[in-house]
Amino acid sequence: MTATLQLRHARVRYGPLEALHGITLAAAGPGLTVLLGRNGSGRTTALRALAGTVPLSGGAVVWDGVDVTRVPAFERARRGLCLVPERRAVFGSLTVRENLELAAPAYDSALAAYPQLEPLLARRAGTLSGGExxxxxxSRAxxxxxRVVLVDEPAQGMSPTVAARTYELLGSLDACVVMAEQRLPPVPHGRPALVYELRRGAVVFGGEAGEFQGRQAADRRRRRPGPSPSG
Structure with a gap:
């Protein structure tokens, strides 16, 4: 796999607090990369650093071999990067139709992906439920x-059926897809998938999804209590 987007020894500070402690990771395209971690682990900050919505205090962001650390977020978007943040990802004062038309004049493919949106086209986006x-x-993404799609918790608020559809759609994109998640989502069969687990702003695991799943299974076996001694 060819690395499309990278963080190299990236550091991010929020005032006196350092949220990323010099992390290095690479996301390949087309393919799926998952940034795993609990709240406060740094996964969302890493996503924002890749998008350019938070500045680095050290290290670099590299895209297709070119240092884009100082390239602003709007220019990265113009070059083909799309960020779907966890919050405020739609224009609440606009209707569903207007939100879609901002992305593309013809939006039939979006309604094919999520037919639940069709009866909501005239509704203001701010009145929709979290899952909607x-x-x-x-759909706008x-x-x-x-070329690069960065998504923070894509299935948040969705029903299990819609969440499964969402992961299927993201996994089939001909793009470099990076997701920030608390748990490993379903990985499409036959698609390359990388996993980076973050804890307290540092990468504690980086490798193939299958390797991560194998490590999780081994940890569960080690934690499983043995047979109690017979009296």
Whole structure:
């Protein structure tokens, strides 16, 4: 796999607190990369650093071999990067139709991906439920045909059926897809997938999804209590 987007020894500070402690990771395209971690682990900050919405205090962001650390977020978007943040991912004062039309004049493919949006086209996006807003935000990302798609918790607020559809859609994109998640989502069969686990702003695991799943299974076996001694 060819690395498309990288963080190299990246550091991010929020005032006196350092959120990323010199992490290095690479996301390949087309393919799926998952940034795993609990709240406060740094996964969302890493996603924002890749998008350019938070500045680095050290290290670099490299895209297709070119240092883009000082390239602003709007210019990265112009070059084909699409960020779907966890919050405020849609224009709440606009209707669903207007949100879609901002991404592409023809949005039939978005409604094919999420038919639940069709009866909501005249509704203002700010009145939708959390799951409906996620569908709308992801529909806009699908319409953008971006080279890089960065998504923070894509299935948040969705029903299990819609969440499964969402992971299927993201896994089938001909793009470099990076997701920030608390747990490993379903990985499409036959698609390359990388996993980076973050804890307290540092990478504690980096490798193939199958390797991560194997490590999890081994940890569960080690924690399983043995047979109690017979009296």
């Amino acid at each position: 807003q996620r569908m709308l935000a992801l 699908l319409l953008a045909r971006a």
